[in-house]
Structures are given as structure tokens and as C-alpha cells.
Amino acid sequence: MARPLRIQYSCAYYHIMNRGLERRRIFLNNKHKKDFLDLLSEISERFQVEIHSYCLMDNHYHLLLCTKLPNLNLAMKHLNGVYTARFNRNIKRDGPLFRGRYKSILVDEEDYLLNVSRYIHKNPSEAKIVENDQKYFWSSYQYYTLKKANKPNWLTTSKTLNYFNGDSEKYVKFVEAGVDDDSKKFYSSKKIKSILGRKLFIKQVSDKFLKKNLNKEISHRDQIISVQHPSLEELLDKLVKKYEIDPSVILQNPARNYVFERNLFIYLSMPNPRYSIVEKGKFLGVSDDGFSKSYKRFLEKLKLDKVMRENVEQLRREIYV
Helix, strand or coil: CCCCCCCCCCCEEEEEEEEEHHHCCCCCCHHHHHHHHHHHHHHHHHCCEEEEEEEECCCEEEEEEEECCCCHHHHHHHHHHHHHHHHHHHHCCCCCCECCCCEEEEECHHHHHHHHHHHHHCHHHHCCCCCCHHHCCCEHHHHHCCCCCCCCCCECCHHHHHHHCCCHHHHHHHHHCCCCHHHHHHHCCCCCCCEECCHHHHHHHHHHHCCCCCCCCCCHHHHHHHHHCCCHHHHHHHHHHHHCCCCHHHHCCCCCCCCHHHHHHHHHHCCCCCCCHHHHHHHHCCCHHHHHHHHHHHHHHHHHCHHHHHHHHHHHHHHCC
16 A cells, blocks of 8 residues: 655644564663754754654654644654664664654644644643653653743743743643543544545645645655646746746856755755755866755854845745745
């Protein structure tokens, strides 16, 4: 049976879950959990992913995240792959750690974001590990209660708390009221659906990403990717028109000088799964290593320049509609 498709687009919200192979533990000690949190910081920065909630249990984890770019697969490949490698190296083992593909549930932000956040934060008490979820150290819930001042900078709590006008006490009351019946029914299903949302939301997503001009001669996966990611030629054309420049400004740089438009092209094409790093580098006439280094340097510039960051974010939204 074919694997269900990952629906990926800009600013999509997901509930991510993964469990250890044969329900074995994926965290043997606190160091392993700390390593996993460090990787959440990495994917937040490297793949432009917002982490809104997390909960690490001994044999599985839950995440509520938002992908600013349509690159969920890339972010999760890094998270699960690098964590598995570090785990195996740490205890001198090899082989798979997780039971298989991670479960991703596309979440209707408008009506279901809060319920998912509550479901994740209630996990420890539902599993009867603790009585008070606020006291569970390996969950983001502690940072929603104003009792923790050292909130990690990669954790975004403002989105959720804005539903309560920033009042964390109201959010705590919402969580302590318990998981709602609809969520219990949804997550208790033997085959959990891949979309959690209103009928209208599900229809809109299905129409756009699952039924769009399907061509029997091209794989469904490739068609979905092509809808979400412009080709390198299309991206080049968009930037040439946007900045009214000659394509050679982006394609040719024999002196290896910093050129904003060229580095912007590298930044915007990095999450595109239609091409490997080698193919992207060849398009610009550089090695895959040179391509990756240019991407990292551009990220550093964005961190330091708020105006540039906002302008690039606006352009990204225009391209990844």
C-alpha cells in the first residue's frame, strides 16, 4: 500500500509524533533528551521551523510546529536522522531507532491549534507519569506558566498565549480542564487521519494538494512537490523580474564576491526537494559545499539585519504561496 503523502506548504501547522521501534525507549537518560532539544534548536534555525509545543516521553515524542517554508520532510529527516546517529554512537549500537516514518497531522490552525497544544501538554498525566503536568521537566508546558524564566529562544509560546490575550493563567486553566472529547476520539482511532480540521479546511487542502490536475504519467508525489516548489529556472525568473537584473548577476560570480540576489537565490532554493544540493550548486556553477557555505553565511546576515529579514520573509511568502 502506498505511503500517505506529506502535505507541505508555507506556514503549515503540524502535530508530529514518533515512537521507538517495537515501543522501545528512544531516550535512555536525560542527556539523550537534552540532545533532542538541541536538535529542535537546530531545525528551528536551519529550516525556519517554529516550535510551539513539545513533550518527550521515554519511548516517543510529540511536537507542535509550524514550517515557514514547505520543507517538513527536510527538517524531520535532520531531526530523526541526526538524533538516531548520536543515540547509536552514544550507546555503541547501530540500526533504526524509530518504528518507521514519523506521523504528521496537518492541523487547522484556526480551530484546532489549542486542542493539539493541550493534548501534547497533558501527555505525562494521561500516561500517569505525573499528577501535575506543569512539573514534568521534558515538556514545553512549564514555559507557559510564567514559572520558568529561562525559556529557550527557539520555543514560540506567544502564538498560543495570544488566544488568551497573553494570560498564561487562562491557558493553564484551559489545559487543566482536560483533553476534549473530540480530540480523544481523533487520537484514539486505530488509524489516525493525516488532517485535523473543519470540513472546509480539509476540502481546501485536498483540492489544492491532493486533486490538482493529476497526471497519470507522473507520480503523485512529484506533482505535489512541483505545486509547492518552483523550479530553479522559475525561481531565477522571479528574482530577475523582481530586481530588474540580468540573469548573469545570479548565475555568474567568478570573483566570488557577495551578491545579494545570488545569495537570496541560494537561500530560497535550499528547501526545494526537487533538486539535490549538487544539482543546485551546478546550476550556479559552484560545489555543493560552496552552496551550503553561502547559505549559512546568508542566514547569519539575516540574523543581524532585521529589515533584510523582513523583506526576505515577504518575498518568500510571495514565492511560496
